[in-house]
Amino acid sequence: MAGPLDINDDMQRMVLRKGEATAKGGHAFQRLLQLAETRDSGQVRRVALFIAATYNGEAFPFDLFELRAVDEAISDDMLLCIDALRRGQSDLHSLVPDGDRRVRAVIEQWGLKWPEAQ
Template structure:
């Protein structure tokens, strides 16, 4: 690969990364709002997804859960996953007061932090 092609690839990846992060900020905010305000059968799945995006070692998420939520919700989850792969920012930092709000969702939905070893 010649230097110009390498540079073009870097520019393309940088652009994709920025766009994915911008889209995820909106998608994560929508999901977080649902987990904060709603109470339906889909919301615990959203809460588990948000917790896993926050701390994947502490909170596991079965990707088959994407099949058990509305299309718009799973689309937002996929948008968030795209941003996670680019790793520009922790998703909870993209929304106002995200850390506190996400910890409150974890508590609200009874998700358990692993015991310290």
């Protein structure tokens, strides 16, 4: 049976893991965002779709099989972002400078369409 000290240790480890995942996810998101802002290829279109999905998953669904269609470094960054989202401390776009505006610009730049209002 776990005692109070065990529970506190578990909570501290969880907080540390959340912070680490958030930091790694923020750095990965910055790299992906920079790719989508500056490059033009099929892989980078998938990056733009991924970025849009992290911003608004209902409006921009992302097929996880797309992870197979990008370079390993890109998919590794996507997985770091997913882990940060899973830990739920921050929205990814809030972890990078001017993230909200930049993500909206990527959505527009890549011609991704917001769903029509019902």
